Amino acid sequence: MTTTATDDALVKRAQQDDERAFGELVTRYESKVYSLAMKMLRNPEDAEDVLQETFLRAYRGLKSFKGNSTFSTWIYRITANSALMRLRKKQLPQVSIEDSDERETPIAIADWAPGPAEQLLNQEMQRVMDEAIESLPHEFRQVFILRDVEEMSNSDVAEILDLSVAAVKSRLHRARLKVRNRLAQYFSEIKSNRATGAKAS
Amino acid sequence: MMTCREVLDSLSSFIDEDLKQEVAQEMHKHFHVCGECRAHFDSLTMTIKLYRHIENPSMPAGCHDRLVKVLELERMNLKSVSDPPQSDKS
Numbered sequence: 001m002t003t004t005a006t007d008d009a010l011v012k013r014a015q016q017d018d019e020r021a022f023g024e025l026v027t028r029y030e031s032k033v034y035s036l037a038m039k040m041l042r043n044p045e046d047a048e049d050v051l052q053e054t055f056l057r058a059y060r061g062l063k064s065f066k067g068n069s070t071f072s073t074w075i076y077r078i079t080a081n082s083a084l085m086r087l088r089k090k091q092l093p094q095v096s097i098e099d100s101d102e103r104e105t106p107i108a109i110a111d112w113a114p115g116p117a118e119q120l121l122n123q124e125m126q127r128v129m130d131e132a133i134e135s136l137p138h139e140f141r142q143v144f145i146l147r148d149v150e151e152m153s154n155s156d157v158a159e160i161l162d163l164s165v166a167a168v169k170s171r172l173h174r175a176r177l178k179v180r181n182r183l184a185q186y187f188s189e190i191k192s193n194r195a196t197g198a199k200a201s
Numbered sequence: 202m203m204t205c206r207e208v209l210d211s212l213s214s215f216i217d218e219d220l221k222q223e224v225a226q227e228m229h230k231h232f233h234v235c236g237e238c239r240a241h242f243d244s245l246t247m248t249i250k251l252y253r254h255i256e257n258p259s260m261p262a263g264c265h266d267r268l269v270k271v272l273e274l275e276r277m278n279l280k281s282v283s284d285p286p287q288s289d290k291s
Contacts, residue, residue: 019276023269030268031260038258048264052271059275129251148252154217173213180248 007071014062022062025071026055033079039145040083042130050082057082069159077160080142087138125186132182136175143168144175203227208238212245 005013005024013021030051037050057078065074133141146157147168154172158165203211203224208231214220215228232239 022272026268026272030265031257034260034264035257039255044258044261047258048261048267051260051264052268055268055272056275059272060279125251126255129255144252148249149255151253154219169214169219173210176213176245176248179252180245183248183251184244 008067011062011065011067011071015065022059029072029075030055033075036076036079036145036150037083039149040080040141041086042134046086050079050086053082054079073156073159080146080160084138084142128183128186132179135182136178140171140175140178143171144179147172148176203231205235205238208235209241212242215242216246216249
């Protein structure tokens, strides 16, 4: 019978120069790291660069990893920071947190399309959802992806991003409203296009 | 009775079941009488549901091998720094 080693056990072995143990940690986390980087950066080349950078930094820093957080929190923190640095380097125009007041936006909530989430997830919808994430200030994007896409807890997100839980909750709420407003706008456009089409025919 | 503003500011916490029970009950009551706040609640809930259905992007072909190669190079670099080649004294 084989047993699966815990992350802690693998980290301890890797810290004693067991290359196979580090390889096992890579295998265990590479797809999660890539996926998180891809969701934040929306570009496969950038995501792969972040993947490599993350494990290089982990490899170099492994000896000084004290285990104050779990290995997964630590590796996600490196990933989130690397992705954020890359977003900042690209210097794409973005709304700052201060400028982004999503509460003032009037939205036609009544036009929101009802139905199960699975039925709404077509290619066009996926594009609108991606755009909605891209429109978020970087700091909101990190929180929203970790919390609502990766489904981590508020306290895990706070630990990964080195924020207070209160700050995570505040950013999450504002990010959700902004994203929701973008989706509501999309549903509103669909409804109005359908109405125009119906009149024309 | 909570105002609409208070309800809207607490929507995320309500969805995450992160409110005191009495506040959550107040919000439930508010939704029964305020269609607009109820619509805000429904749409925010749907937004979160949609994003939780996103499929994880998978790693492209060759990505794992390139990562292993990069790490192997790093390992060799670190090793050559810590164990410099012995000079030939013979």
